[in-house]
Amino acid sequence: MKTALITGVSGYLGGHVARRMLADGWRVVALVRPGSQLTDDLDRQVTRASYDGTLSSIQAAFASASVDVVVHLASAVVANHRADQLDPILDANIRLPTQLLEAMRAGSCKRFVNTGTFWQYYNSDNYTPVNLYAATKQAFEDLALAYVENDGLVFHTLVLFDTYGADDPRRKIMQLLINAIDASTPLALSPGDQVLDLSHVDDIADAFASAVQRILTDNPGSWKKWRISGTRLPLKQLVELVAQVATMPPNVALGALPYRDREIMIPIDRAIPVLPDWAPRYELVDYIRHMVVERKQSRLTHEY
């Protein structure tokens, strides 16, 4: 039985990755802040290790179990940060993962699966950050290279795009569009020509499970990066797709908002290869169909 130390298990993606690892027979150590809430099913199945901001708390987490791989999904995601958010962002996105690498340098676990974002590539095949959050992701990868080259750590990054799935507490576009079906006030959107890349959360979990298997046999000093690409289509085409499935257009106002500052119109593609031995299982249209049906049923239930 192998052990994964996973960060971000209290989050939406991290929770799904942890469940998938557990289902695959892994033991999971969840590195969490004191007071972080896990859902009941995860709370029963994972071992909690407490992170208090110090390297020693991370060293204690490694000492508590024989860890085979680290999967890092914790992140402070802030699109437009305020000054008072700078320190927490640096702590979460740079200090925490670098402390993990530092502990690994002296320990027996040498394999680290990292999470990147397409926001590191603003309409470019090269690093050009959309915002500070994306820059902290890049900065951490730079720091990781020192541990890879000097200490033989193995470091793989999965670059994520937009994600969706059931019970998503994040205000993501898929959920917003589904909610806009027969909403009374229109959902204000940009003109909608930006291409989205949408992956189901279970496909993301598959990708991490696959990356974990792959990294276990990779050579010391290896640094790799893959993208986890799902369905690509412009936002306005996604609106049409929802309209077709729902047999009524969602109440949206395309063009009511300007594009965001530094909106990515075409997410990075060929410059980063897709993770090998992985392909999405979920069809976007099936998910929309499922959500539309579920929505109707829940409305029926309420009418009783």
Place this chain on the structure above:
Amino acid sequence: MKTALITGVSGYLGGHVARRMLADGWRVVALVRPGSQLTDDLDRQVTRASYDGTLSSIQAAFASASVDVVVHLASAVVANHRADQLDPILDANIRLPTQLLEAMRAGSCKRFVNTGTFWQYYNSDNYTPVNLYAATKQAFEDLALAYVENDGLVFHTLVLFDTYGADDPRRKIMQLLINAIDASTPLALSPGDQVLDLSHVDDIADAFASAVQRILTDNPGSWKKWRISGTRLPLKQLVELVAQVATMPPNVALGALPYRDREIMIPIDRAIPVLPDWAPRYELVDYIRHMVVERKQSRLTHEY
């Protein structure tokens, strides 16, 4: 009268840059840790601003003066770090300068002269860190790009190599070689085929003074990088040069030590342009001659 906020003024290079800026008629605000020692001449001439690790202390420093340009020379330079040095290194090399940029984002000063190191390029034209220190330098540049692209800051980096000068408290190769002239025990060195790039500290100060003038008229959103190259020669040729000038060989044992892990054999050159409108004024051989004479005189003095 213009004002520069300078970090690292308590250090060897930072002190020389501050003196040069003062000599050029600038007002200097030295951002220093409480308890940092400045030499008496600097203490009389600069305005101290205290940095306690917080963004608010930096905001207070900017509020205390109308700053035109920031010159960032503070750095935690650690060739091979220990685990307990990780947090201080991240704080000094990433948090401090990012807090400076964050304060500048909301303020009127938008120009930042940064210090890089040739250790960011381990026998490569691309980023490949010699050690964690070099990685933190790269990580900060990546963070800076977010402020350049999102907030229109102007960011120039001067990439430094080895430096030398009078009264250098750092254990640098020039000083060690001069001290090895008629030393009783030999100075153990590597085989000496690595090429050094040596600049006099006053040439470094010239370069920063020149970069400061240049950045004042550059356009918003500009991100540039230049190298400050001095005399290039292999270490063993430097040993010969000292021997010629001193008319006796320094007591060194070339090959008594192995090369360092990740020793740079040929420092980065053409991939990064030399700072325009700047050229070194100091000849390495003149400096050696000066030091050899001074050494003889000081020995005569002692014989009285």
